[in-house]
Amino acid sequence: xxxxxxxxQSTELELDQPNIEDYLPDGHPIHQEPRGKLRLxxxxxxxxxxxxxxxxxxxxxxxxxxxxxxxxxxxxxVYLFPLWCFGVVVRYFVLFPARVLLLSFGWMIFLSAFIPxxxxxxxxxNLRKNIEVFFVASWTGVVKYHGPRPSMRPKQVFVANHxxxxxxxVLEQMTAFAVIMQKHPGWVGLLQNTILESVxxxxxxxxxxxxxxxxxxxxxxxxxxxxxxxxxxxxxxTCVNNHYSVMFKKGAFELGCTVCPVAIKYNKIFVDAFWxxxxxxFTKHLLQLMTSWAVVCDVWYLEPQNQKPGETSIEFAERVxxxxxxxxxxxxxPWDGYLKYSRPSPKxxxxxxxxxxxxxxxxxxxx
Amino acid sequence: xxxxxxxxxxxxxxxxxxxxxxAFTQQEIVSxxxxxxxxxxxxxxxxxxxxxxxIPEFALNPLSHTLLTMLDALNFKDFVAFLSVFSPxxxxxxxxxxxxxxxxxxxxxxxxxxxxxxxxxxxSGQFMPEKxxxxxxxxxxxxxxxxxxxxxxLSDFMKILGxxxxxxxVDFHVD
Numbered sequence: 258x259x260x261x262x263x264x265x266q267s268t269e270l271e272l273d274q275p276n277i278e279d280y281l282p283d284g285h286p287i288h289q290e291p292r293g294k295l296r297l298x299x300x301x302x303x304x305x306x307x308x309x310x311x312x313x314x315x316x317x318x319x320x321x322x323x324x325x326x327x328x329x330x331x332x333x334x335v336y337l338f339p340l341w342c343f344g345v346v347v348r349y350f351v352l353f354p355a356r357v358l359l360l361s362f363g364w365m366i367f368l369s370a371f372i373p374x375x376x377x378x379x380x381x382x383n384l385r386k387n388i389e390v391f392f393v394a395s396w397t398g399v400v401k402y403h404g405p406r407p408s409m410r411p412k413q414v415f416v417a418n419h420x421x422x423x424x425x426x427v428l429e430q431m432t433a434f435a436v437i438m439q440k441h442p443g444w445v446g447l448l449q450n451t452i453l454e455s456v457x458x459x460x461x462x463x464x465x466x467x468x469x470x471x472x473x474x475x476x477x478x479x480x481x482x483x484x485x486x487x488x489x490x491x492x493x494x495t496c497v498n499n500h501y502s503v504m505f506k507k508g509a510f511e512l513g514c515t516v517c518p519v520a521i522k523y524n525k526i527f528v529d530a531f532w533x534x535x536x537x538x539f540t541k542h543l544l545q546l547m548t549s550w551a552v553v554c555d556v557w558y559l560e561p562q563n564q565k566p567g568e569t570s571i572e573f574a575e576r577v578x579x580x581x582x583x584x585x586x587x588x589x590x591p592w593d594g595y596l597k598y599s600r601p602s603p604k605x606x607x608x609x610x611x612x613x614x615x616x617x618x619x620x621x622x623x624x
Numbered sequence: 625x626x627x628x629x630x631x632x633x634x635x636x637x638x639x640x641x642x643x644x645x646x647a648f649t650q651q652e653i654v655s656x657x658x659x660x661x662x663x664x665x666x667x668x669x670x671x672x673x674x675x676x677x678x679i680p681e682f683a684l685n686p687l688s689h690t691l692l693t694m695l696d697a698l699n700f701k702d703f704v705a706f707l708s709v710f711s712p713x714x715x716x717x718x719x720x721x722x723x724x725x726x727x728x729x730x731x732x733x734x735x736x737x738x739x740x741x742x743x744x745x746x747x748s749g750q751f752m753p754e755k756x757x758x759x760x761x762x763x764x765x766x767x768x769x770x771x772x773x774x775x776x777x778l779s780d781f782m783k784i785l786g787x788x789x790x791x792x793x794v795d796f797h798v799d
Contacts, residue, residue, distance in 0.1 A: 296768065300761065301784060307687065307691075311794045313685065317680070317682065320678070535665060596678070600683065601680045605683065606684050608684075610748050613747045614748040
């Protein structure tokens, strides 16, 4: 579990949250045409506010983004059930061992070549690509790429919506990217330190306060470098369930580069690729993928965007988010993905409080 | 698999229905159970109150702090009972009682000037100075026939809010 550090996070959350009231559900707006002089019953009647609180308890647009939406079970009758059982046997005892073997084989080749190469050369894309292919084959990824493949140019970053750690692998198959990732513990961290370092990846740590500035500097340095791999950033900052998109962090959009949006949409026909980090570890998630029939997804490379004159970084980020969400069929919600890990700032209340104060003062004027 | 109503028996649903005075249909209770399980992340059978603060929409509600004391360690039956006041089938009396409870934090059946002021402060934050609030409240109380040091009980609330009527409802849509 991530440690909460509300004090250090709160200032960042404030910066990243413009115009939240534009998005919020309008259920029972406090200023719903009350007329006439202010009376005691008006002051005491807090029912609209209470209704909003209860509404949020019953359903809210933030937790919806991280809910694994199960597909309807189809194996519920006497004909389909044995078929499903047969499928389970095939998936667990044929496909899974085959994939594990394939993956191990790939790793063996890779490591036997990687270690000497790593000591001699800095970056070897072909070797890395080979391991990616094995990875994707290990869970039989059926990936369809749309749109013109991005041409590699300096001063260019790629942004994509984030559903699972495998997003990175799916995109890497096509082009060599340097990605910015959260430092993970365990075997994933080991992988990050060794292999991924060689493609020029950057690490960040959500829980560290000063980390933001350090990372911003690293990002800038990377895009300046002429022969670095193009940078791939997931501006949502966390895995979302592929039905919604949360707010994009502005970091990727204030580097003064062209931003190439990439939209990824997974087809849940065989397996749900969403990694619900609240519910399962990455290892469990990977095993789930490897014992399924296939992971099917679509990748769209969309038209590169530049910051328009007079547009702030946040507006730019939201505009690109809209382009990606529209293409991948995602609903946009106004929340910062980091709210998954830390408490919202108390300043969020201020909009509602200001409205209430204005309303009371206005009605005081009326006779 | 994914369908959580398999964990709730018909008997459980009926018991919960009774406990919440028939405010919900069986379908609504099943839907609420799925929400309860989503909030009860550690599967301990109750929701710790700070779990509600992970819902940003709730955290930005000015009265969230006061409501949290009423939401502490609720098991599913109590969770549904708490929400039952927001059902369209709940009576006006039940709703006014609930509002009274929000003001009466020390649960002694009396709401004082300070109690009302506290709620008003939560509602308006830094956007209304305390002195101005006190003046407005005193004036409005006197116009309604009460003094600044009057103590309001439930029947007063029924009188004050009952005439105006209270619309306090939440849409419990079923997925």
